[in-house]
Amino acid sequence: MYLADRSTPHGTTEAPDRLRGTVRAVSPTVLALGTVSLITDVSSEMVTAVLPLYLVMGLGLSPLGFGVLDGVQNGVSALVQLTGGHLADRVRNHKLVAGIGYGLSALCKPLLLVGHLGALGAALALDRTGKGLRTAPRDALISLSAPPDRQGRAFGVHRAMDTTGALLGPVLAFLILGVAAGGYDAVFAVSACVAALGVLVLVLFVPGGKRAPDRADGTPGLPAREAGTDRAGSEATKGRTAPGATKDRAAPEKTDLRAAFGLLRTRRLRVLFGCAVLLGLTTVSDAFLYLLVQRRTGVDEQLFPLLPLGTATVFLLLALPMGRLADRVGRRAVFLAGHAGLLLAYGLLLWAPTTPALPYLVLVLHGAFYAATDGVLPAAVAAVVPERLRASGIALVGTGQALARFCCSLAFGAAWAAWGDGPALAAAAAGLACCAVACGVALRPTPTPGVPR
Incomplete structure (x- = not known):
């Protein structure tokens, strides 16, 4: 289990995790x-x-x-x-x-x-x-x-x-x-x-x-209204202000739909939203991927129900390591690396169907894709969205991604029916490669102090 950290006095540093042997x-x-x-x-x-x-x-x-x-x-x-x-x-x-x-x-x-x-x-x-x-x-x-x-x-x-x-x-x-x-x-x-x-x-x-x-160190959080205004209040106490100024400054901002959709005016969130939608449009659904594995590798039909368990097992093993890696090297980099792994899985299904280890390799890459994206994307969104609109921002990006993947499923199904599974997968792979390159350019880290990448 994951235990709470002991608080560290100001000015001291913690020993590396590998030396402590703790999480x-x-x-x-x-x-x-x-x-x-x-x-x-x-x-x-x-x-x-x-x-x-x-x-x-x-x-x-x-x-x-x-x-x-x-x-x-x-x-x-x-x-x-x-x-x-x-x-x-x-x-x-x-x-x-x-x-x-x-x-x-x-x-x-x-x-x-x-x-x-x-x-x-x-x-x-x-x-x-x-x-x-x-x-x-x-x-x-x-x-x-x-x-x-x-x-x-x-x-x-x-x-x-x-x-x-x-x-x-x-x-x-x-x-x-x-x-x-x-x-x-x-x-x-x-x-x-x-x-x-x-x-x-x-x-x-x-x-x-x-x-x-509550915060990660076990400290109880402020009441919601105080949490949204503690910064304004602390600034107001630094000097004398006119009567009523502190009250106006501490007043909570509106959280209506206009404010929620207004988040897209923020460049960092707009880029994340656009990349999530763009990559979602070329992400083949799980059901289709498992069908491709079964058809192109000859997996026995009786073993078909076990394919999702393979993805889930890898996801379970890599979710925490990928999250820690994202905190260390940058969430955008890990997010793109996850899609690169998915692209590799598409390529293996297209050009290495006779490899005995192919089903296992594809499931490992598929699980790693989810581990590198499913929790990393909301963490990246949370870093660029104010607390008062945190849920709205996460929902905005999540909805765009989900609808894009739904459209991809419809298009992929139609392409499979018209052209066959191989050409449909090749089109999806080509689209994912182009979108990944475009998103890699758009998601280049910028040196913004205090904002995790």
Whole structure:
């Protein structure tokens, strides 16, 4: 487990980690949110693991119908992110909005037991709505709970715990299917109970209210209103000001939609947003990538369900090291390196399909891609977005990236149907290479004091 650092007196320096043999602190808030995500992912991945078979074999839904349903629910999740991020900043209570999102995902699980396609569609829509609502406030809580030089580490710890749940969920689902008489209903019932447990952990162990999250050294945060105005207040006390000047200076700024979208006027965020969207437009979805691995390498169909577990295992092992590396060498560099690894995976699938080790190499590169991008991007966004709009900024970039990837999935599917899997993958690889070069130029670090790269 990750233990809290002891405070270091001013003017002293800490020994290097490799000499101490310990891991530096992460905030208790990050650990609590990681636990909530772990439990919630166990619940959601239990359903995800059996849902395709349940819909197609149990309810008679066509594969095309399932693809449309999956695409729509992912699109809903991406769009709702903006609502969740803006609402969290507007009410200044990230835990409340995140809790509503987790609660929606837990409440919809019993609808899966109805056994009707309409109820199932409603349950999936509510689940994706809950995911969209909670993502930005949760990531904002993580960023506000860590100092600027440890943002990557904090997100790495959270993503590692989150991925642990993604690994455990399918395993638990298949164990239940093997021993329970109720089959799918038993999986859905256990999933509902696990989701409720995640909400309970959030309520009990994640700091909330209108108080800022605790800092990584264990120091309690200021109340939200004070946290947003402590700098103005301290400046006002340096000299005499006219009556009312301190009050005007300390007044909280607006957090409406205009202010949220106005973040794009900031060059650093605009560049991050543009690069996330551009690279998302050339990022083939996981489902298509696994199908490509199976078709081009001859992986046995019975082993196909294990391919996502390979990606998740590598993601779990590399999430924290990649986060620490991003804090050390620059988040933009690690983010681009992750896409370079994905491009290498595309190239291997195109030009080395007969290599026996190819499936393993592709899964390692795919997992490393997620480890280098999934938590690193919000950490980079957090460094250039003010605290009062932290959730809105993260949601803005996350929504743009998700919608771009959704468009890529549609275009890649159409290209596969028209040209075949090889030409479609070659087009995606060429697009990703061009976009990566363009983003590498746009994301060149600038020597801005006090702003992590």
